Amino acid sequence: MLDNVFLTPQKQRELKVFRATNIAGDLNLAALAEQDGMSYVEFYRTFRSLPDELTADALPDQRYSMSASGYRQLLIKQSVAYQIIYATYQVEITSLAQVLTKLKISQSTLQRRLKNLKAFLSQRAIRLDLSHMRLRGDERQIRVFYWYLFSDVAEDMVDLAPKIAEWMPAATHYFNLPTTAQTPRQAMQLGYIQVTLGRILSGITVSKLGYVQLMEISDSAELNKLAVAMQLSTLELRRELTWLNEILYHSPYFWPPAQIANWHTIEGLSERLIADLNLTSSTHYFNGLVNYLNACISYVITTDLPVVIWSLMNPPTSQQTVEIKQAIRLSLPLLPERQVQLLTANLALILAPFVEVQELTICLWLSVDPSIHNRLINCLKAFSPYTLKIIDGITYPADLIITSQPLLVTDLHDTPNYQWENGKSITKNLRDLLELFYGIVQVNGG
Template sequence: MLDNVFLTPQKQRELKVFRATNISGDLNLAALAEQDGMSYVEFYRTFRSLPNELTADAPPDQRYSLSASAYRQQLIKQSVPYRIIYATYKENITELDQVLIELSISQSTLQRRLKNLKNFLAQRDIRLDLSRVRLHGDERQIRLFYWYLFSDVAEDVGNLVPQICQWLPTVSKYFNLPTNAQTPRQAIQLNYIQVTLGRILSGFMVEKLGYIQVLEVTETTALKKFAQEMEVPEVGLARELTWLNEVLRHSPYFWSPAEITDLPSIEGLSERLIAVLQLTSSTHYFAGLVNYLNSCINYVTTSDLPVVIWSLMTPPASKQTSQIKQAIRLSLPLLPERQVQLLTTNLALILAPFIEVQELTICLWLAVDPSIHNRIINSLKAFSPFALKIIDGLTYPADLIITSQALPNDVMTEVPNYQWENGKTITKNLRDLLELFYGIVEVKGG
């Protein structure tokens, strides 16, 4: 999702072509273009536009020196929207003219490039103030945005505000964390602490807390000395450390809380959701899913913050989303509408991987040009409401067999099959194939 926010359509195409061609040996650009749903001319031109230096020092099994993930991070960091966000976080940039000079673009061009970013931020009640090059809104949400973005592109926050490194050991001790992460969980916690310190040192502090607050940091002699050294108000620093404790110890962003508020209605909601959506426990421990749902629901209802602010997962269908909202209203009838909507959005994303998805098995027994093979697969995927399991060869049970030759006598005749006819055009073959495929989908309830 961040790709759509920070990368222009051209850069998104470059990343797509980069991923498709990052292999050694000869390239069949026509087949790759077909597979990615691009015209050959567009694919070829994009491929030729990739920087030549990417091929320098490439590993033997790859065409480029960078991985797709590293190239994506590089493109985002070079983008105008990212460089604006980078500027909003730094201490010493407060004038738009300074940013425009660094970017070498006009203000009108800048406004066009920031359209998607502004829409993205507005959905989270965050406003980009270009006149002062700053973000405004709920400070807790702003920090979550910085934390997610900088973590996603592997940005060293210490480079943006150098004083962070001075205070990180002191703050991390409050939460029994080492200065150098030993585990992935500690790494994301320390990243969030670094983002927090950068905002404090730039003069931005949280104004309100959540409502869990198992541990509230109180004013002590040590805290007073700490506040004086950082040159921030003592009461403000106490509030900051209390919020850090809450978000690090209780937010499902960082881990699922071991203890939750004992509210029967919350437990009832998780059980209702699992029953209504007919969630499967085959890929997840059932008790673990219940516990995670309980903690997520508790966090949203008490802290009024999203559990998932953005996700690369595909949300469930609208029908499932409406079922989630109905389950919330039945279990928590007095919850304000805003929190109902908040819970619905977040739980839909959380539950998406666990919702049972019907799958159709398609067997391909084809002796055709590879580009036709890929086109058949892309056509079926484009028009299928179900997940497709594509198998090369004859395997049972199957929902559809696509072949370019007569089937063996021992193949069960009741299995729907389509024989690709070389005497017909590709378009005609695909139309006839999809007509048969629609019939199978209708029988399956699609």
């Protein structure tokens, strides 16, 4: 995850403790520490190190004034690694000395803090040039990296380069996009256009397009006007607009709704992947996978770039990777080795979250303090290898019923149940509950 790239282990612990303690009422730190796999001392010290101002103006049902996602974005933005990336995008930052002075750290400390970031970038053939405070590599890939990172932390790119705002209306005109997003997809598209304009403002343009055909642009007067404003030749601007068109409408980054390529074997590849990886076989998902594979294959073939550049999910097992490659070879035998490797690596990451996972239904019938209720749910989720469907009330069928009052035998229908004992400590209740829960997981094959 990007957390591992930009956050130190200490900051990752802070985020973990923040998430666990962002509930109103009294906290049982020992139980929360156990739930998160931390020692009590480590958990307590981390909890006490959280800034006091976080508790100001908190919502009634929360301890802190911001959400976990908001706090995560704040921590990433404050990190040394992010500050370096932020500086590489800015036009006026051109020397490492400027950044070191601002961060108030030594160059040796900087190198240690950048270790994970450099490894992350190198996997995508991007190099961090500290001597000139710039990213080096395939400009197409660099832009996708900036776009994803800035989108993830809700960075306003116009603040980084105000000139962008002047060029946006003319640039979006070519893609029939509004200057203000009306849908999530439009927000992503506009964000990528902003990244592109910021890079052009820094004097960096796309030098290669792969096998992409140049756009047919008839509005030459408007084109020339924009080229003059951006200090580009008409040919350079055409190339930039062509690449924008390829990204916005032909790449899988924006989940295009229609098929991109006309490969008769795509459906066979989809079926093979679903069978090999035990993916859900719903019609909705199957149709989506067909369209997505079309976009992935078309994009890989025309650009020779990875389909995705971030690692937000755990890499699948090596066996899954082998099965994906085998499915591609059998369904698309004429695909060159380079494209097979790109598709394999990226589809492995893309498909990992969709591998079918056992879902357990947990029914809660509790008359306890809300903080205990939330802690119980968080504990089960933390220790479950499966996804959990939590239901307040008793329903059937269910895999586990948790109550704070005795149930009639006729209520059980042979469903495992745990009665929360108010006279027992929260930690002891959770331990006994988890012992029962582990038994249920083993029965289901976990």
